[in-house]
Amino acid sequence: MTDGGLKVEQPMESVEALSREAEGLKVKLEEERQKLNDVPLTTVAARLENLQQLNIKPRRVLKGHQGKVLCSDWCNDKRHLVSSSQDGKMIIWDAFTTNKEHAVTMPTTWVMACAYSPTGSMVACGGLDNKVTVYPLSFDEDVTQKKKAVGTHTSYMSCCTFPYSDQQILTGSGDSTCALWDVESGMMLQSFHGHQGDVMALDLAPSETGNTFVSGGCDKMALIWDMRTGQCVQNFEGHESDINTVKFYPSGDAIATGSDDATCRLFDLRADREIAVYTKESIIFGVNSVDFSVSGRLLFAGYNDYTVNVWDTLKCHRLTILYGHENRVSCLKMSPDGTSISTGSWDFTLRIWA
């Protein structure tokens, strides 16, 4: 195609030519990834000593929800926790004393996601209402007075988080997209298209490693995104069913995922491939939530069989099982200083383990 006097490239692009190039690239990528799979993780880890017995016990039980607990998040002050439930309530707890400091009733049930802002002055939540609503926290007036709907998807919101400041919020949705919103104006700053199914979870890269995040979905894929450009920079497959949870490894170089296929997996970003699978024949129930301990040596995973399994990330074996919940473990999160882990369950309670 020429345009007046301008010299324009003539790439002989046809659907067939592009299709052939795509196939060729896919084969090349697969070969590259295979070539680099030189040594299994467990071989490198074999030289490490086995860990001593862990001393993790249930320390607190947070009772108050009248429905399944679906999501929770820690405040950066390491003691407050926000949780949301199927009963439409969001509760803010002082985890040390187990006191409930705020209770907010949402005009919707199944509040599937909640998050604390970095300064601790606001919380965000949403779910079946397709929206993310922000609540500035205050002891002087009813918290629902100043609430603000920030963004709307065309399907349920499954996850949300504040990327590094109180001014923006990142959401994932059943409409298969993620979106970045400006809290003040409610404007969508960026949208992320690429999943072929509901987005179920997202996690931010540790701030040292830049503006990226990972999302996991019902299309069994985990995708790494550049927040500024909206582009998908890497993708990982391997799971055999919906991915319910994703988490960055503390160094930012790898991600852990948990799935309905009853496995957790570790994918390394620089090797661009799966490097570990955490599985046992006896484990047949889906994983809803994962998190790492501070060093990354421990991988905590909450399952539909009511337990939390603690895995040795390097040696790929299970270290211990945390019992206590009386129904599915739907969410779990390490506290900001790494001293404890909170779990939330369909048994209406949250528990703190340390």
Added chain:
Amino acid sequence: MAQLSNLQQQRLMVEQLRREASLKRLPVSEVVEEIKQFILQHEPEDYLLIGFSSQKNNPFRERASCDIL
């Protein structure tokens, strides 16, 4: 998002694949070694892993109760 023609969709896919193909990748042995080093470096701060030298340092220790005499 407006419906893309088949050609545009193919083009986007090929561009994405080209970007991925140009990524620099490292062998598994190297990345795992780095993960191991990270773990060893941060183990001393990982209280869930090493526990507390004294339960007094555990912010979630069982609360002592006081009796008012």
